[in-house]
Amino acid sequence: MAISVSMPTDTVVEALTLTLTPYIGATMARSAVRAQCERLGLDGAVVSGTQAEGLIAKVGNGLNVFLGREKAAVVVEEMRRTLGPSELSR
Amino acid sequence: MKGLSRAFPLLFILPALVSLAQLFFPDLGIYHGPRPTAAATVASLSKIVLLACCAYFSWSNARALYTADHDISSAWVRLATGWTLYCMGQMTLGWYQIVKGTDAPFPSWADAFFLLAYPCFLAALLAFLHVYRQAGFGVGTVAQQWALGAAVGVSCLTVAIPLLRPALAAPTSTGETALNLAYPVLDLALVAPLVLLMRVAFALRGGSVAGVWAAVLAGFAFMCAGDVLFAHFSALGKVGLDPYVHATYIVSYGLVAEGARRQGALAAK
Numbered sequence A: 001m002a003i004s005v006s007m008p009t010d011t012v013v014e015a016l017t018l019t020l021t022p023y024i025g026a027t028m029a030r031s032a033v034r035a036q037c038e039r040l041g042l043d044g045a046v047v048s049g050t051q052a053e054g055l056i057a058k059v060g061n062g063l064n065v066f067l068g069r070e071k072a073a074v075v076v077e078e079m080r081r082t083l084g085p086s087e088l089s090r
Numbered sequence B: 001m002k003g004l005s006r007a008f009p010l011l012f013i014l015p016a017l018v019s020l021a022q023l024f025f026p027d028l029g030i031y032h033g034p035r036p037t038a039a040a041t042v043a044s045l046s047k048i049v050l051l052a053c054c055a056y057f058s059w060s061n062a063r064a065l066y067t068a069d070h071d072i073s074s075a076w077v078r079l080a081t082g083w084t085l086y087c088m089g090q091m092t093l094g095w096y097q098i099v100k101g102t103d104a105p106f107p108s109w110a111d112a113f114f115l116l117a118y119p120c121f122l123a124a125l126l127a128f129l130h131v132y133r134q135a136g137f138g139v140g141t142v143a144q145q146w147a148l149g150a151a152v153g154v155s156c157l158t159v160a161i162p163l164l165r166p167a168l169a170a171p172t173s174t175g176e177t178a179l180n181l182a183y184p185v186l187d188l189a190l191v192a193p194l195v196l197l198m199r200v201a202f203a204l205r206g207g208s209v210a211g212v213w214a215a216v217l218a219g220f221a222f223m224c225a226g227d228v229l230f231a232h233f234s235a236l237g238k239v240g241l242d243p244y245v246h247a248t249y250i251v252s253y254g255l256v257a258e259g260a261r262r263q264g265a266l267a268a269k
Helices: A009-039 A049-082 B002-007 B010-024 B038-064 B072-100 B109-134 B142-169 B174-203 B208-236 B239-267
Strands: none
Touching: A009 A049, A009 B174, A009 B208, A049 B239, B010 B038, B010 B239, B038 B072, B038 B239, B072 B109, B109 B174, B142 B174, B142 B208, B174 B208, B208 B239
């Protein structure tokens, strides 16, 4: 389920932070998502669907140092679902 | 299986209590009789078992995270190698303490294994720091980390020099003195990366990964404390305080094993 619609950067950061919090805590989750935004140059108020996909991939790629590739892939799917249709309809 | 996992801390809490109880109930039968006494056997065996757990869980983590990015697997391999060497050192001590029923000579082959483990620990801790930063979980800038590491190093030296003076001045053989100084000095080398990893662990609070690092880092902290206590007490000839040292090491190995076990549970399918 690819993300195809643009959305506010803050909404994306908050959604990804919430998904990551049970694993790495709210503080690290927020700072990790922000750090990956910086690395990807996502400094605008809005991110496109493709950019959100890239961000999720990057965050998931980092997460596998803690959870392993397979479990991190499950969390990546969870992040995609979070930013899926219900989030886009806001 | 989950119940067994929850009971794992008992593997180090109970033996540590057996050691510490000697300070309060010195007349109990388990502390007396022909060597090895029951208490000494419990202490020695529990250390071997817990160190084997440290090594086993660390190797398992290396294997479970083999396909993960950023070379996290090699950090766990280094840690596992260190704990395997430590376990071999403790088994060497156990040969004297349990099988031969005597005090292990100091220095002995066990010290060779223990000393070889330290570079592995240092390499592992530095690798964890590097990998977590690469993965986007660093805390502070690289310059801040260097500054903090340097400040911690200087503070440790300030504390350690007066603390180790008795070990230097003690009427022990050159080999003994060298080892009494080497262990705490090698521990000091671990303190800076440990503090930097504690910052990362603190930022992880509230998440399940925090439990892994809280346990592993507390384990290393207990190990450093145990080495300083051992050097201090043996230089001052205070053998009666050995139970503190045994308990500190048992808790140390138990905590590291518990942390590594939790990491395994996190990465399990």
